[in-house]
Amino acid sequence: MTHLHRLNSLATFTGTVLAVVCLAVTATDFVHSGEPLVTCEHVSTEGLQKEFGHDRAYVVLNLTADLRSEFVWNTKQLFVFVNVLFETPTNAASEMVAWSSIVKDKEHAVMTLPALRPQYPYAITDQGFNLRGRHFNITVAWNVMPKVGALSKRVRTFAGFRMPADYDNR
Protein backbone atom coordinates (compact mmCIF):
# COMPACT_ATOMS: atom_id res chain seq x y z
CA MET A 1 0.00 0.00 0.00
CA THR A 2 2.07 2.86 -1.28
CA HIS A 3 1.07 6.48 -1.91
CA LEU A 4 0.47 5.53 -5.56
CA HIS A 5 -2.13 2.95 -4.55
CA ARG A 6 -3.90 5.54 -2.44
CA LEU A 7 -3.71 8.13 -5.23
CA ASN A 8 -5.19 5.63 -7.69
CA SER A 9 -8.04 4.69 -5.39
CA LEU A 10 -8.78 8.37 -4.72
CA ALA A 11 -8.79 9.18 -8.45
CA THR A 12 -11.21 6.38 -9.32
CA PHE A 13 -13.48 7.22 -6.41
CA THR A 14 -13.46 10.89 -7.45
CA GLY A 15 -14.48 9.89 -10.95
CA THR A 16 -17.41 7.90 -9.63
CA VAL A 17 -18.55 10.76 -7.39
CA LEU A 18 -18.23 13.21 -10.30
CA ALA A 19 -20.48 10.98 -12.43
CA VAL A 20 -23.10 10.97 -9.66
CA VAL A 21 -22.83 14.77 -9.34
CA CYS A 22 -23.33 15.15 -13.11
CA LEU A 23 -26.45 12.97 -12.91
CA ALA A 24 -27.76 15.21 -10.15
CA VAL A 25 -27.03 18.28 -12.28
CA THR A 26 -29.00 16.89 -15.23
CA ALA A 27 -31.82 16.06 -12.82
CA THR A 28 -32.15 19.78 -12.04
CA ASP A 29 -32.88 20.38 -15.74
CA PHE A 30 -36.14 18.47 -15.36
CA VAL A 31 -37.19 20.64 -12.44
CA HIS A 32 -36.40 23.84 -14.29
CA SER A 33 -38.88 25.05 -16.89
CA GLY A 34 -37.99 28.13 -18.86
CA GLU A 35 -40.84 30.15 -20.30
CA PRO A 36 -39.21 32.25 -22.99
CA LEU A 37 -41.13 34.95 -24.82
CA VAL A 38 -40.96 34.30 -28.55
CA THR A 39 -42.93 35.82 -31.39
CA CYS A 40 -42.30 35.69 -35.09
CA GLU A 41 -44.45 37.00 -37.89
CA HIS A 42 -44.42 37.59 -41.59
CA VAL A 43 -43.99 41.27 -42.35
CA SER A 44 -43.80 41.49 -46.11
CA THR A 45 -42.61 39.71 -49.22
CA GLU A 46 -39.91 41.40 -51.25
CA GLY A 47 -40.31 39.18 -54.25
CA LEU A 48 -41.98 36.04 -55.52
CA GLN A 49 -40.30 34.77 -58.62
CA LYS A 50 -40.14 31.87 -61.00
CA GLU A 51 -36.43 31.06 -61.17
CA PHE A 52 -34.81 28.11 -62.95
CA GLY A 53 -37.88 25.98 -62.72
CA HIS A 54 -38.72 26.80 -59.12
CA ASP A 55 -40.78 29.27 -57.21
CA ARG A 56 -38.74 31.41 -54.89
CA ALA A 57 -39.96 33.82 -52.28
CA TYR A 58 -38.06 36.58 -50.53
CA VAL A 59 -39.87 37.05 -47.26
CA VAL A 60 -39.21 39.51 -44.46
CA LEU A 61 -39.94 38.29 -40.96
CA ASN A 62 -40.15 39.99 -37.59
CA LEU A 63 -38.53 38.03 -34.78
CA THR A 64 -38.72 38.99 -31.13
CA ALA A 65 -37.26 36.53 -28.66
CA ASP A 66 -36.19 36.65 -25.07
CA LEU A 67 -34.51 33.34 -24.34
CA ARG A 68 -32.79 34.44 -21.14
CA SER A 69 -34.88 32.09 -19.03
CA GLU A 70 -33.30 29.13 -20.85
CA PHE A 71 -29.95 29.98 -19.35
CA VAL A 72 -29.51 28.05 -16.14
CA TRP A 73 -26.32 26.76 -14.56
CA ASN A 74 -26.25 23.73 -16.84
CA THR A 75 -26.78 25.61 -20.11
CA LYS A 76 -23.82 25.89 -22.42
CA GLN A 77 -25.40 27.49 -25.47
CA LEU A 78 -28.53 27.66 -27.56
CA PHE A 79 -28.97 26.96 -31.26
CA VAL A 80 -31.85 29.06 -32.57
CA PHE A 81 -33.56 28.45 -35.89
CA VAL A 82 -36.33 30.24 -37.73
CA ASN A 83 -37.98 27.87 -40.18
CA VAL A 84 -40.58 28.39 -42.87
CA LEU A 85 -42.96 25.47 -43.43
CA PHE A 86 -45.60 24.87 -46.04
CA GLU A 87 -47.24 22.00 -47.82
CA THR A 88 -48.03 21.64 -51.50
CA PRO A 89 -49.99 19.05 -53.47
CA THR A 90 -46.74 17.28 -54.40
CA ASN A 91 -44.74 17.71 -51.18
CA ALA A 92 -46.50 16.98 -47.93
CA ALA A 93 -43.97 18.92 -45.85
CA SER A 94 -41.43 21.50 -46.90
CA GLU A 95 -39.30 22.99 -44.16
CA MET A 96 -36.59 25.54 -44.77
CA VAL A 97 -34.21 27.17 -42.35
CA ALA A 98 -34.51 30.87 -42.97
CA TRP A 99 -32.23 32.02 -40.24
CA SER A 100 -30.16 30.51 -37.44
CA SER A 101 -27.94 31.69 -34.67
CA ILE A 102 -25.84 30.40 -31.80
CA VAL A 103 -26.51 32.13 -28.49
CA LYS A 104 -23.58 31.64 -26.18
CA ASP A 105 -24.63 33.64 -23.14
CA LYS A 106 -27.52 35.34 -21.44
CA GLU A 107 -26.46 38.78 -22.66
CA HIS A 108 -27.10 37.76 -26.26
CA ALA A 109 -30.33 35.88 -25.58
CA VAL A 110 -32.56 38.88 -26.30
CA MET A 111 -33.22 39.15 -30.01
CA THR A 112 -35.12 41.96 -31.66
CA LEU A 113 -34.98 41.61 -35.43
CA PRO A 114 -37.82 43.59 -37.01
CA ALA A 115 -36.64 42.94 -40.58
CA LEU A 116 -35.22 39.43 -40.63
CA ARG A 117 -34.42 38.32 -44.14
CA PRO A 118 -33.42 34.73 -44.91
CA GLN A 119 -29.78 34.29 -44.04
CA TYR A 120 -29.13 31.65 -46.68
CA PRO A 121 -29.51 32.27 -50.40
CA TYR A 122 -32.71 31.03 -52.00
CA ALA A 123 -33.94 29.81 -48.61
CA ILE A 124 -37.61 29.80 -49.51
CA THR A 125 -37.80 27.64 -52.60
CA ASP A 126 -40.52 25.26 -53.70
CA GLN A 127 -39.94 22.17 -55.81
CA GLY A 128 -42.47 23.37 -58.32
CA PHE A 129 -44.68 26.38 -58.90
CA ASN A 130 -46.91 26.30 -55.87
CA LEU A 131 -45.85 29.31 -53.82
CA ARG A 132 -48.46 31.80 -55.11
CA GLY A 133 -51.02 32.37 -52.40
CA ARG A 134 -49.53 29.51 -50.38
CA HIS A 135 -50.26 29.42 -46.67
CA PHE A 136 -47.20 28.89 -44.55
CA ASN A 137 -46.17 28.54 -40.95
CA ILE A 138 -43.13 29.88 -39.19
CA THR A 139 -41.47 27.92 -36.41
CA VAL A 140 -38.91 29.26 -34.02
CA ALA A 141 -36.98 26.26 -32.73
CA TRP A 142 -34.16 26.27 -30.27
CA ASN A 143 -31.94 23.50 -29.02
CA VAL A 144 -30.65 23.85 -25.49
CA MET A 145 -27.16 22.40 -25.27
CA PRO A 146 -26.34 21.57 -21.67
CA LYS A 147 -22.93 21.28 -20.05
CA VAL A 148 -23.80 17.75 -18.92
CA GLY A 149 -26.75 15.74 -20.15
CA ALA A 150 -28.82 15.49 -23.26
CA LEU A 151 -29.65 18.18 -25.80
CA SER A 152 -33.27 19.29 -25.48
CA LYS A 153 -35.28 20.68 -28.37
CA ARG A 154 -38.04 23.22 -28.08
CA VAL A 155 -40.20 24.76 -30.74
CA ARG A 156 -42.88 27.44 -31.11
CA THR A 157 -45.14 27.51 -34.12
CA PHE A 158 -46.73 30.62 -35.61
CA ALA A 159 -49.39 29.90 -38.17
CA GLY A 160 -51.57 31.65 -40.68
CA PHE A 161 -49.25 33.52 -43.03
CA ARG A 162 -49.67 33.73 -46.76
CA MET A 163 -47.51 34.30 -49.80
CA PRO A 164 -48.54 36.97 -52.35
CA ALA A 165 -51.27 35.91 -54.74
CA ASP A 166 -49.17 36.42 -57.86
CA TYR A 167 -45.57 36.67 -59.01
CA ASP A 168 -43.78 39.84 -58.11
CA ASN A 169 -40.52 40.25 -60.02
CA ARG A 170 -38.88 43.11 -58.27
Place this chain on the structure above:
Amino acid sequence: MDFEGQKLAEALSMAIVVVAAVLGFLYGYVRQDFAAMMWVFASGTAVAALVGVPDWPMYNKHPVRFLPPKAKEGQRGGGSSGKGGGSGKRKKAASWSTLWGMF
Protein backbone atom coordinates in the same frame (compact mmCIF):
# COMPACT_ATOMS: atom_id res chain seq x y z
CA MET B 1 1.40 3.16 7.14
CA ASP B 2 -0.18 0.43 9.23
CA PHE B 3 -3.51 -1.33 8.72
CA GLU B 4 -5.50 0.98 10.98
CA GLY B 5 -3.86 3.90 9.18
CA GLN B 6 -4.95 2.58 5.77
CA LYS B 7 -8.51 2.28 6.99
CA LEU B 8 -8.44 5.81 8.41
CA ALA B 9 -6.77 7.35 5.32
CA GLU B 10 -9.29 5.78 2.96
CA ALA B 11 -12.29 6.74 5.10
CA LEU B 12 -11.05 10.32 5.50
CA SER B 13 -10.34 10.92 1.82
CA MET B 14 -13.65 9.38 0.71
CA ALA B 15 -15.59 11.43 3.24
CA ILE B 16 -13.86 14.64 2.15
CA VAL B 17 -14.63 13.97 -1.54
CA VAL B 18 -18.30 13.21 -0.84
CA VAL B 19 -18.73 16.26 1.39
CA ALA B 20 -17.05 18.46 -1.23
CA ALA B 21 -19.36 17.04 -3.92
CA VAL B 22 -22.50 17.73 -1.88
CA LEU B 23 -21.37 21.22 -0.85
CA GLY B 24 -20.27 22.03 -4.40
CA PHE B 25 -23.57 20.88 -5.85
CA LEU B 26 -25.58 22.99 -3.41
CA TYR B 27 -23.30 26.03 -3.85
CA GLY B 28 -23.40 25.72 -7.64
CA TYR B 29 -27.17 25.33 -7.70
CA VAL B 30 -27.77 28.31 -5.43
CA ARG B 31 -25.32 30.50 -7.35
CA GLN B 32 -26.49 28.99 -10.70
CA ASP B 33 -22.83 28.61 -11.53
CA PHE B 34 -21.53 25.32 -12.90
CA ALA B 35 -17.88 26.37 -12.73
CA ALA B 36 -18.23 27.25 -9.03
CA MET B 37 -19.43 23.70 -8.35
CA MET B 38 -16.45 22.26 -10.20
CA TRP B 39 -14.03 24.48 -8.29
CA VAL B 40 -15.48 23.41 -4.94
CA PHE B 41 -15.30 19.78 -6.02
CA ALA B 42 -11.72 20.14 -7.29
CA SER B 43 -10.65 21.85 -4.06
CA GLY B 44 -12.21 19.06 -2.04
CA THR B 45 -10.38 16.49 -4.13
CA ALA B 46 -7.09 18.33 -3.60
CA VAL B 47 -7.68 18.40 0.17
CA ALA B 48 -8.55 14.69 0.12
CA ALA B 49 -5.33 13.96 -1.75
CA LEU B 50 -3.34 16.04 0.71
CA VAL B 51 -4.92 14.28 3.70
CA GLY B 52 -5.17 10.74 2.40
CA VAL B 53 -2.22 10.15 0.09
CA PRO B 54 0.99 11.00 2.01
CA ASP B 55 2.03 8.72 4.87
CA TRP B 56 1.30 11.12 7.72
CA PRO B 57 2.44 10.17 11.26
CA MET B 58 -1.16 9.80 12.41
CA TYR B 59 -1.50 6.73 10.20
CA ASN B 60 1.31 4.95 12.07
CA LYS B 61 -0.14 4.81 15.55
CA HIS B 62 -0.99 1.09 15.49
CA PRO B 63 2.15 -0.71 14.32
CA VAL B 64 1.81 -4.42 13.67
CA ARG B 65 3.26 -6.38 16.60
CA PHE B 66 4.55 -9.79 15.67
CA LEU B 67 4.41 -12.60 18.18
CA PRO B 68 7.77 -13.59 19.69
CA PRO B 69 9.32 -16.60 17.99
CA LYS B 70 8.26 -19.90 19.56
CA ALA B 71 11.62 -21.62 19.60
CA LYS B 72 15.25 -20.61 19.50
CA GLU B 73 17.31 -20.76 16.31
CA GLY B 74 19.42 -23.75 17.35
CA GLN B 75 16.46 -26.00 18.11
CA ARG B 76 14.85 -25.66 14.67
CA GLY B 77 13.86 -28.90 13.05
CA GLY B 78 14.36 -30.77 16.28
CA GLY B 79 11.11 -32.09 17.64
CA SER B 80 8.11 -30.62 15.79
CA SER B 81 5.97 -32.86 13.60
CA GLY B 82 4.36 -30.07 11.53
CA LYS B 83 7.13 -29.49 9.05
CA GLY B 84 7.56 -32.36 6.64
CA GLY B 85 9.20 -31.87 3.27
CA GLY B 86 10.82 -28.48 3.81
CA SER B 87 12.90 -29.35 6.79
CA GLY B 88 13.72 -32.74 5.34
CA LYS B 89 15.10 -31.18 2.18
CA ARG B 90 17.09 -28.72 4.21
CA LYS B 91 18.53 -31.60 6.24
CA LYS B 92 19.52 -33.43 3.11
CA ALA B 93 21.17 -30.31 1.65
CA ALA B 94 23.04 -29.79 4.85
CA SER B 95 24.29 -33.37 4.86
CA TRP B 96 25.49 -33.12 1.27
CA SER B 97 27.35 -29.91 2.04
CA THR B 98 29.01 -31.49 5.03
CA LEU B 99 29.92 -34.44 2.86
CA TRP B 100 31.44 -32.05 0.27
CA GLY B 101 33.32 -30.32 3.02
CA MET B 102 35.10 -33.52 3.90
CA PHE B 103 37.00 -33.55 0.61
